[in-house]
Amino acid sequence: MPEPFDPAMTGPGPTGSDAATAAGPASAEEKTLDRLLAEAQARIDEQKDAWLRAKADADNARKRAQAEVAAAHKFAVERFAESLLPVMDSLEAALQSKDVSGIEITSRQLKTALEKASIQEISPAPGGRFDPHRHQAMAAVESPAEPNTVVSVMLKGYALHDRVLRPALVTVSKALENKGLGPISDGNPASN
Numbered sequence: 001m002p003e004p005f006d007p008a009m010t011g012p013g014p015t016g017s018d019a020a021t022a023a024g025p026a027s028a029e030e031k032t033l034d035r036l037l038a039e040a041q042a043r044i045d046e047q048k049d050a051w052l053r054a055k056a057d058a059d060n061a062r063k064r065a066q067a068e069v070a071a072a073h074k075f076a077v078e079r080f081a082e083s084l085l086p087v088m089d090s091l092e093a094a095l096q097s098k099d100v101s102g103i104e105i106t107s108r109q110l111k112t113a114l115e116k117a118s119i120q121e122i123s124p125a126p127g128g129r130f131d132p133h134r135h136q137a138m139a140a141v142e143s144p145a146e147p148n149t150v151v152s153v154m155l156k157g158y159a160l161h162d163r164v165l166r167p168a169l170v171t172v173s174k175a176l177e178n179k180g181l182g183p184i185s186d187g188n189p190a191s192n
Contacts (some may be wrong), residue, residue: 137170150173
């Protein structure tokens with residue numbers, strides 16, 4: 001025979017607030033995870049925004065630098081050109097008056113303008129060593145001097161800082177072909 005139902009025997013069942021407590025740990029854990037997820041998403045959004053701003057700043061800086069470089073290339077010779085204008089004025093005045101002293105003054109002005117632009121003359125002294133990086137040999141002449149020695153300068157060269165704009169055009173020495181031999185000697189085949 002079945003026993004009658006006794007609620008005291010089964011123990012208290014989930015009722016009212018007890019039911020919320022039973023579901024509470026899972027619900028609280030879900031709220032914590034949702035909050036953590038929202039915080040993480042907010043940090044990601046902040047970092048993405050900061051990255052986009054940094055990228056835009058870098059792009060703007062690059063564009064500014066490109067514009068400055070383009071302007072520098074375009075107007076690089078402006079200062080040099082301005083220093084040559086008085087030289088041109090003096091040269092034109094000297095040509096009109098045919099005054100030699102005016103031409104000398106113009107030459108000094110031009111040299112000063114070149115010096116201000118860091119342009120140096122390349123003009124080796126006769127007897128100096130030939131430098132293929134700064135000189136161009138236009139002729140070789142027999143000379144008692146050591147071979148590859150500058151004999152004369154045909155045209156001065158110029159350098160901008162360390163870069164050669166135009167090498168000096170020079171004549172260099174070469175060895176004598178009949179060293180110590182007369183026109184007719186034992187070493188000369190023409191004497192046989």
